[in-house]
Amino acid sequence: MKIALLGYGKMGKVIEKIALERGHEIVLRKSAEDTFEGLEQADVAIDFSIPDAAVSNISTCLDNNIPIISGTTGWLDSYDKMVALCQEKNGAFIYGSNFSLGVNIFFQLNDYLAKMMSNIREYKVSMEEIHHTQKLDAPSGTAITLAKGIIENSDYSSWALENAKEDEILIDAKRIENVPGTHSVFYNSAVDTIEIKHIAHSREGFALGAVVAAEWILGKKGVYTMKDVLNLT
Numbered sequence: 001m002k003i004a005l006l007g008y009g010k011m012g013k014v015i016e017k018i019a020l021e022r023g024h025e026i027v028l029r030k031s032a033e034d035t036f037e038g039l040e041q042a043d044v045a046i047d048f049s050i051p052d053a054a055v056s057n058i059s060t061c062l063d064n065n066i067p068i069i070s071g072t073t074g075w076l077d078s079y080d081k082m083v084a085l086c087q088e089k090n091g092a093f094i095y096g097s098n099f100s101l102g103v104n105i106f107f108q109l110n111d112y113l114a115k116m117m118s119n120i121r122e123y124k125v126s127m128e129e130i131h132h133t134q135k136l137d138a139p140s141g142t143a144i145t146l147a148k149g150i151i152e153n154s155d156y157s158s159w160a161l162e163n164a165k166e167d168e169i170l171i172d173a174k175r176i177e178n179v180p181g182t183h184s185v186f187y188n189s190a191v192d193t194i195e196i197k198h199i200a201h202s203r204e205g206f207a208l209g210a211v212v213a214a215e216w217i218l219g220k221k222g223v224y225t226m227k228d229v230l231n232l233t
C-alpha cells in the first residue's frame with residue numbers, strides 16, 4: 001500500500017516506521033511548508049498534523065479521491081463539514097481522537113460505567129488528561145470523546161476546563177514533559193472514589209492503530225470510526 005503522510009512530526013515518524021515494517025511504502029511526507037506533490041500516487045493518506053491544517057488536508061484528499069485517516073485533534077468544529085464533503089465526493093474517511101486499541105476498549109468501558117452510574121446520585125464525575133508540553137490543544141481529543149460518552153449516557157450536558165457547573169464534567173488538562181497520553185475518569189463520592197485510567201507508554205499504539213485503519217479502509221466508501229475498524233460492539 002502506498003501511503004501519504006500529512007504531518008511528519010512525532011506521530012508521522014512513528015507511523016512511517018510501523019508502515020514500513022508492515023510492508024507499505026511512503027510516497028509523501030508533508031510538513032508545514034511542503035506541497036501535496038506525491039499525493040496522486042497514494043492509495044491512502046494519514047493525517048497527523050496540526051489543528052489549523054487538518055481541514056485543508058482532509059478536504060484535499062477527498063477532492064482527489066484518496067481515502068483519508070485523520071488523527072489530528074483540535075479541529076472538531078468542522079467534523080460535520082468533512083462528513084458532508086466525504087458523502088458528496090463518495091469518498092472514504094475516518095477520524096479518531098485516539099487510534100490505540102487500548103483507548104478504544106477504554107471508550108467502551110467509559111460508556112458502560114457512565115450508564116451504570118447515571119442513576120446513582122452520590123457520585124460526581126470528573127476527568128484528568130496528561131500530555132507532553134508540545135501539545136497544541138486542550139482538552140485532548142480523547143478527553144472530549146470520553147466526555148461525550150458520559151454525556152450520552154447520563155444527565156451531564158457538557159464539559160468545562162474550569163469552574164464546572166453542576167451538570168458539567170470538569171476536565172483537568174495537565175501538561176508534563178514527555179508524557180505520551182494519560183486519561184482518567186473519576187467518580188467521587190463523600191466516602192470513596194472509583195477511577196478508570198488508561199496510560200499510553202509510547203506513541204506506538206496510536207501509530208499502529210492508524211496504519212491498521214488505513215489498511216482496513218482500502219476499497220471502502222463512507223465515513224467510519226475505529227469502532228468499525230476494530231469491530232467493537
Ligand SMILES: NC(=O)C1=CN([C@@H]2O[C@H](COP(=O)(O)OP(=O)(O)OC[C@H]3O[C@@H](n4cnc5c(N)ncnc54)[C@H](OP(=O)(O)O)[C@@H]3O)[C@@H](O)[C@H]2O)C=CC1
Binds near residue numbers: 007049099206
Ligand atoms: N488520534 C490519535 O491517536 C493521536 C492523535 N495525535 C494528534 O496528532 C497531531 C500531531 O501530533 P504530533 O505528531 O505529536 O505533533 P508534531 O507537532 O510532532 O507534528 C505535527 C506535524 O504537522 C506538520 N504540519 C504543520 N502544518 C502542516 C500542514 N499544513 N500539512 C501537513 N503537515 C503540517 C508539522 O510540520 P512542521 O514541523 O514543519 O511545523 C509537524 O511535522 C496532534 O493533533 C495530536 O493531538 C497524536 C497522537 C495520537
Ligand SMILES: O=C(O)C1=N[C@H](C(=O)O)C[C@H](O)C1
Binds near residue numbers: 131139141
Ligand atoms: O497530542 C498527543 O500527543 C495526543 N493526542 C491525542 C488526543 O488529543 O487525545 C491522542 C493521544 O492522547 C496523544
